[in-house]
Amino acid sequence: MAHLIFVEITALGVQSIAHAKQLGHEVTLLRSPLYDFITPPTERARAEELADRTLHADDLQDVGLLLGLLSEHGIGAGDVDAALSTLSLCVLSAARLAERLGARGTPYKAAAAARDKGRCREILRDTGVPSLGFAVVTTLPQALIAAAGIGYPVVIKPVSGVGKAVTSIVEDPEGLRVHFARTGEELGAMHPGLAAELDERFIVEELAVGELYSVEVAADGERFIPLVAVGRKMGRDNPVLELGCTVPSGLPAGEEAELGEYAARVCQVLGLALGIFHVEVMRTANGFRLVEVNPRVSGGSLPDSVRMATDHNVFEILVDVFLGAPAPAQPLPWRRAASHTFLAAARNSVVPRDLPADWFEEFRPRLHSGWSHAEPGAEIRAMKGNFDTFGMIRVVDCDADRAAGEVAAVRRDIEKRLGFALTAVAESRGDPVAAAPRRGER
Ligand SMILES: Nc1ncnc2c1ncn2[C@@H]1O[C@H](COP(=O)(O)OP(=O)(O)O)[C@@H](O)[C@H]1O
Ligand SMILES: [Mg+2]
Known part of the structure; x- marks a missing residue:
């Protein structure tokens, strides 16, 4: 029996705790109320019920505090086999904790480099992995100089990203000022x-x-395996917004293999030797280019779409590699396609009061799965980032185009039923330049 520590947990991540328990392992869950807003109460309760113990700390970033808390429960160096997190906000403390406990974990230095988008690009540049022009700045004058050097349009975003906050595509100096x-x-x-x-x-x-893809790369200490490549839906009017995914990617096999190799190489040069990592990559006219690496398994609804398309559960693979099992030898073969789209409002909107309370159920027969918490009369905030979605719809079908097409049709009908504009998805398939038509080829 092994002992695993999870630093916080995400809604879908509970599946990894369930897997560890099913294998008969001991699980300690470290939690903080600071992250209650991320994991719904039901999933949180389920995680705590499954874990052998849940220890609560105000600050999960303070590894000294966590070590003290663990030692109060008789847990110290040598007692733990692995420490991990499925939540990006806690991957660094999980990595640090693993090192301090002498347990298996993602190498701290690598996770920190990946979380720092500037450091990450420096490493790609120094190791010759194709990347994008960049500069790290703290002030507007520095940003103006950097953008003039790189050439507009540019993206400006925090060095450590958090769900699209303060991220803009800017066309000119005025955009940077704004x-x-x-x-x-x-x-x-x-x-x-x-x-x-x-x-x-x-x-x-x-x-x-171009078109945005993501790859889940598994690393077991020796190998870097691209498990699954996925097509990502971007906002039509604001490509920064993430609106869902389709598995499989729809890319021709050769290009999908190239994408997988590129993503695996990114993890390798960063030294992300243990775990599953979420690598976001744009397919541009010049080839694949990294957008960002998240040094943890995919969040959101993607892991479930992967499970539905491949019959493999990335959370199970995650626990297995952390406990020393080899990563799957090859990408997960897919058996069917799954496509999900988030529901979000294009502008501040109100759900019509005269809708039946169960309006969403009308759409269920056309969906594999989904949810909505848009109750009649509810005010819905315009989408600015990942946390502004009010629902998700998913279709499973025999191929990617059919699944994506049907989920788009359901989305349009939901939009009509709600009577307000939903955040529109960019039409991107097939043409690497069509995804951001206003920007032209560079
Ligand atoms: N250099 C870039 N070129 C084009 N699009 C980008 C670039 N950087 C970010 N984006 C867009 O912005 C989104 C958010 O950026 P990302 O670095 O992934 O931050 P976050 O950590 O908030 O997810 C990406 O999904 C992508 O659509
Ligand atoms: Mg991202």
């Missing part, structure tokens, strides 16, 4: 658990134009 002017206000409106992640550093990057 970005900096709005930053204070946006930070003030953010949840403290997220705001704590940010400092004054921004990265200014060359805009990659």
